[in-house]
Amino acid sequence: MNEKEERILDLSLEEELGGAQPPDLSDRIRWQLAQNSHRQGQIELLQGAPRQSLAAWAGAILGAAAALALIFFTVNFGAGEAQPALSFTVTKGSLRWHSVETSNEFIRPNTYTVFPLLGDRIEARSEEPTVLKLASLGTLEMSSDCALEIEEMKFSEFGKGFVVGAIVVAVAAGSAQFLSGDYTVQAEDGDRLTLEQKDGPVGGDAVGIAGLQAENAELRAENQRLIETSARQRAEGPQAEVVESDAPLEVGVAITYADFSETLEGMDWALMGSAAKDMIPKLQELMKALEEGGDPPIGLAGEIQQLNGQILQSLGQIQDGQIPGTGINGSFTHPVFAANLMNATLEAAGMSLDEAQMRTLQDITGRFAGEDDSRRGSYGDDVLALQELVEEIGLRNRFFEQAKANLTPEQLAVLGNGPDGPGPIDLFSGDPAWQQWTKPVKVNSRSDLASKLTANMLAGMRFDVSTDSAQINKLTEVINNWAKSAPDSYLMKTPGALANAKAFPSANVSAAAQYQTQLFASIMSQVDLSPDQRKMLLKNRGVFIPLYSGK
Amino acid sequence: MAHETDKRLNPSKPSRASGAVHLAQKTPEFDLLALLREHQAEIWRYLRYLGCDPAAADELTQDTFLSVHARPFELRSPGMTRSYLRKVARNLFLKQRRQALQRPRFVDLDEADLCWEQTAADRAGDEHREALRKCMAELGDRPREALQLAFGEGLSRREVAKRLNMRDQGVKTLLRRVKDRLKECIDRRLRS
Numbered sequence: 001m002n003e004k005e006e007r008i009l010d011l012s013l014e015e016e017l018g019g020a021q022p023p024d025l026s027d028r029i030r031w032q033l034a035q036n037s038h039r040q041g042q043i044e045l046l047q048g049a050p051r052q053s054l055a056a057w058a059g060a061i062l063g064a065a066a067a068l069a070l071i072f073f074t075v076n077f078g079a080g081e082a083q084p085a086l087s088f089t090v091t092k093g094s095l096r097w098h099s100v101e102t103s104n105e106f107i108r109p110n111t112y113t114v115f116p117l118l119g120d121r122i123e124a125r126s127e128e129p130t131v132l133k134l135a136s137l138g139t140l141e142m143s144s145d146c147a148l149e150i151e152e153m154k155f156s157e158f159g160k161g162f163v164v165g166a167i168v169v170a171v172a173a174g175s176a177q178f179l180s181g182d183y184t185v186q187a188e189d190g191d192r193l194t195l196e197q198k199d200g201p202v203g204g205d206a207v208g209i210a211g212l213q214a215e216n217a218e219l220r221a222e223n224q225r226l227i228e229t230s231a232r233q234r235a236e237g238p239q240a241e242v243v244e245s246d247a248p249l250e251v252g253v254a255i256t257y258a259d260f261s262e263t264l265e266g267m268d269w270a271l272m273g274s275a276a277k278d279m280i281p282k283l284q285e286l287m288k289a290l291e292e293g294g295d296p297p298i299g300l301a302g303e304i305q306q307l308n309g310q311i312l313q314s315l316g317q318i319q320d321g322q323i324p325g326t327g328i329n330g331s332f333t334h335p336v337f338a339a340n341l342m343n344a345t346l347e348a349a350g351m352s353l354d355e356a357q358m359r360t361l362q363d364i365t366g367r368f369a370g371e372d373d374s375r376r377g378s379y380g381d382d383v384l385a386l387q388e389l390v391e392e393i394g395l396r397n398r399f400f401e402q403a404k405a406n407l408t409p410e411q412l413a414v415l416g417n418g419p420d421g422p423g424p425i426d427l428f429s430g431d432p433a434w435q436q437w438t439k440p441v442k443v444n445s446r447s448d449l450a451s452k453l454t455a456n457m458l459a460g461m462r463f464d465v466s467t468d469s470a471q472i473n474k475l476t477e478v479i480n481n482w483a484k485s486a487p488d489s490y491l492m493k494t495p496g497a498l499a500n501a502k503a504f505p506s507a508n509v510s511a512a513a514q515y516q517t518q519l520f521a522s523i524m525s526q527v528d529l530s531p532d533q534r535k536m537l538l539k540n541r542g543v544f545i546p547l548y549s550g551k
Numbered sequence: 552m553a554h555e556t557d558k559r560l561n562p563s564k565p566s567r568a569s570g571a572v573h574l575a576q577k578t579p580e581f582d583l584l585a586l587l588r589e590h591q592a593e594i595w596r597y598l599r600y601l602g603c604d605p606a607a608a609d610e611l612t613q614d615t616f617l618s619v620h621a622r623p624f625e626l627r628s629p630g631m632t633r634s635y636l637r638k639v640a641r642n643l644f645l646k647q648r649r650q651a652l653q654r655p656r657f658v659d660l661d662e663a664d665l666c667w668e669q670t671a672a673d674r675a676g677d678e679h680r681e682a683l684r685k686c687m688a689e690l691g692d693r694p695r696e697a698l699q700l701a702f703g704e705g706l707s708r709r710e711v712a713k714r715l716n717m718r719d720q721g722v723k724t725l726l727r728r729v730k731d732r733l734k735e736c737i738d739r740r741l742r743s
Contacts, residue, residue, distance in 0.1 A: 001730065004662075004663055005670060006730065008667070009683075010730075011599050012680050014702050015680065016680060016684060017703030018704070022596055024591070025616075029583075029587060
């Protein structure tokens with residue numbers, strides 16, 4: 001019986017024995033349809049706000065420029081998922097990309113990363129033709145009335161992950177032309193057009209990718225050779241042990257805890273440590289470019305993606321629930337995983353922890369892992385998920401703070417913590433754990449903040465504007481009062497490029513989340529919510545980050 | 552920044568090049584409620600199979616039918632309709648996983664879909680579950696009790712072991728054997 005057949009059997013057993021039957025959602029869906037049509041035109045939804053769920057705030061902006069943030073820590077790339085990213089630069093005109101439930105505008109001269117799905121539609125939006133340079137594929141020119149629909153995608157291996165290798169689109173309207181090397185093909189309304197790299201390189205990206213692939217292959221071969229050498233030396237007995245300190249490294253699990261041993265031992269720490277060591281300076285370089293207002297260099301982003309993919313190769317084990325944490329980055333920042341990655345990174349850089357440092361790190365890790373166990377077991381049903389997240393990441397940050405205090409300045413520099421402190425995103429901090437939950441929204445005043453938040457919550461919590469006026473009025477009042485008393489520090493001023501990458505100062509995000517929990521608590525106590533609405537609020541982990549553009 | 556719109560591209564001119572089931576203008580024969588009655592249970596189970604918990608399966612089943620309502624399709628055959636609905640559900644599931652930065656349970660979703668089609672897609676899996684019921688009736692008391700504790704009461708392996716006065720590993724082995732036996736029995740009954 002394979003995994004899929006077993007899953008079907010398990011669910012059938014749960015249904016037969018546990019009563020986990022499919023519910024009848026007819027009334028709920030009809031109600032939602034009525035709500036949607038009723039609301040249309042009455043509530044201006046927050047830009048990018050998801051249609052259904054308040055809990056999905058943070059995910060709403062992933063489609064557009066903020067997809068850059070995915071490069072660093074997400075699972076979409078490099079983990080074998082069958083939905084790789086596609087990067088492109090709009091060199092002329094503009095277009096709108098319609099996916100399952102979102103629709104994004106892409107304009108010249110920016111570079112974007114999207115996660116295309118079958119059925120996505122791409123519509124030219126300017127009076128002039130629109131031109132896109134598709135990373136590693138070629139150049140697509142769309143007439144001003146052109147509309148395309150994605151019918152097929154082929155993926156190519158890249159590092160440990162995949163990239164979009166070819167896209168077949170149907171021309172639904174207008175005309176399109178695709179150029180790759182010396183190859184040119186035109187398509188009219190009703191034709192199909194295949195976008196793939198033909199003979200010859202397509203600009204610097206293809207060269208860069210080919211180079212990276214070659215380099216990756218070389219590094220893997222070298223890594224394998226080093227592991228084999230190390231294993232042979234150990235097998236040769238005591239004489240080999242004498243020279244082991246000069247031998248190439250085979251990094252294993254430095255610190256284990258409770259039932260984690262099997263999970264940790266299944267991970268390639270040498271590969272992950274090496275990838276983290278190489279990724280950190282590149283990450284800093286990229287973030288610096290963003291901070292200075294430049295466009296993210298595609299080549300650099302690609303290198304980071306590849307290295308990130310190597311770190312994420314442990315995803316499968318982690319996702320089996322062996323390492324606890326909220327979301328995948330919650331597991332990645334768990335003290336036990338983080339301590340081992342820290343050790344592996346330092347090993348890869350030739351700056352291993354000495355015995356005393358290792359003992360200290362073991363003590364710190366054990367203490368914080370135990371505290372995390374207690375923390376997780378202490379929550380009742382009425383605790384906000386956001387409050388739990390604040391406390392989880394707070395614990396992670398305290399762990400990292402103590403773990404870093406155990407290191408020398410040279411070791412800290414390897415981890416991206418130079419004399420001036422960490423950069424905009426610190427791999428060895430709680431930053432990654434926040435990243436997936438933040439939802440930046442531009443506001444120009446406190447009342448703007450209140451109205452956008454109110455609109456978002458009305459939609460997310462499914463208030464009926466025709467019957468729930470008392471609750472809506474109370475909710476509006478609570479949010480207005482809360483926004484008026486928000487500290488100035490809550491209204492962040494972050495450069496646009498960094499905001500798109502969701503690179504906010506961790507302390508500010510923590511403060512914003514903490515402040516938001518006060519709002520949620522006020523809503524729970526003052527607004528007459530239905531059980532479903534309470535549940536939505538309790539489960540919501542999205543952190544609203546108001547990017548203040550006023551004076 | 553994204554806008555939530557459902558702006559169609561030339562709704563009067565659907566893509567000619569799309570496959571057998573393609574997006575089209577709303578047709579008179581499109582009946583959402585009939586579609587719901589017929590297919591919601593399978594879509595919910597399918598989403599559970601892909602890895603959703605019950606609450607997420609509720610949410611995504613709802614979204615699947617809302618999405619289909621917003622962009623209706625031609626009803627051609629029950630099989631094609633089921634396949635199309637699963638495709639919409641799968642896309643929504645992938646999107647949700649992406650936003651939550653979670654990897655799907657199955658890396659190859661095409662293969663997972665094929666397994667579903669072959670195993671559980673018959674009348675929303677009714678025959679499969681009927682066969683399961685009959686097969687469970689053939690089990691001895693202890694295996695049935697282990698299944699009841701693990702799947703009926705949702706106990707962990709450790710808790711099941713404690714209740715049955717067994718070792719963890721023993722429970723693991725017992726459940727594995729029982730499931731293999733059930734699978735074999737179900738296959739035999741479905742074949743016959």
